[in-house]
Amino acid sequence: MIYASIAIGLVFFVLFVIKCRKQRSVGGVFLKNAISAFFIITAVIALVKQPSEFRYGILILAGLVFGMLGDIYLDQKWVYPADDKKYLYAGFISFAIGHLFYIPAIILDARNYGLELKYLWIPALFAAFVSAFVLISEKPTKQHFGEFKITVMLYGLVVAGMAGTSILAAVCTKQPRFICCAVGGVMFLISDLILSPMYFGPKEKNTPMNFFINHLTYYIAQYLLAFSISLVPALVS
Secondary structure, eight states, rough: HHHHEEEEEHHHHHHHHHHHSSSOHHHHHHHHHHHHHHHHHHHHHHHOGGGGGHHHHOOOOHHHHHHHHHHHHHHHHHHHHGGHHHHHHHHHHHHHHHHHHHHHHHHHGGGGTTOOGGTHHHHHHHHHHHHHHHTTTTTTTOOOGGHHHHHHHHHHHHHHHHHHHHHHHHHHHHOOHHHHHHHHHHHHHHHHHHHOOOOHOOOGGHHHHHHHHHHHHHHHHHHHOOOOOOOOOOOOO
């Protein structure tokens, strides 16, 4: 069933890209919500399959729900352009909260399989570097964050922190679950680095190719995290 859920989500993704690659539409909003619904369904199926993974699974599931809310808020930017700033703030907050569920899910679980908390300074430093890099690159990339500068900085810290934490967990544990999370974390970073100039840069950055890569990497990340619930790590001897 879990693979069927992922496959259905893929079908909706293809339909979404075909319909909205050149112009956003209300129909596209429903398709996008369907994609998000199926990464949540994937996580629920995985959790039912592995009830012993409840703590990890419920934290990941909570993060996915906030990811879906973030999708819904950002979609409203196109439906109600007069309130685009309000919905952009809501999207940032929802996605950030989602990552704040992913990070403890990974840390708490990976501790049982070889992750040592003394190394958490590494993802923290990585997050600070990425956040600083995004702010420094504002002018060279012709972006204008304006009133969102602090929001972008804080959001960058959270997203890069999640990516760095998942990579550290993968390296320390060598477990398929955390390798899955690490790939997902990198996909989140790629997605947001592409999305940033689409939102804050010149109009020519909002191309069909950037639109496709942004959404592809984002949904790969969410589905990988949902699927990771089904990957039960082996106990470290």
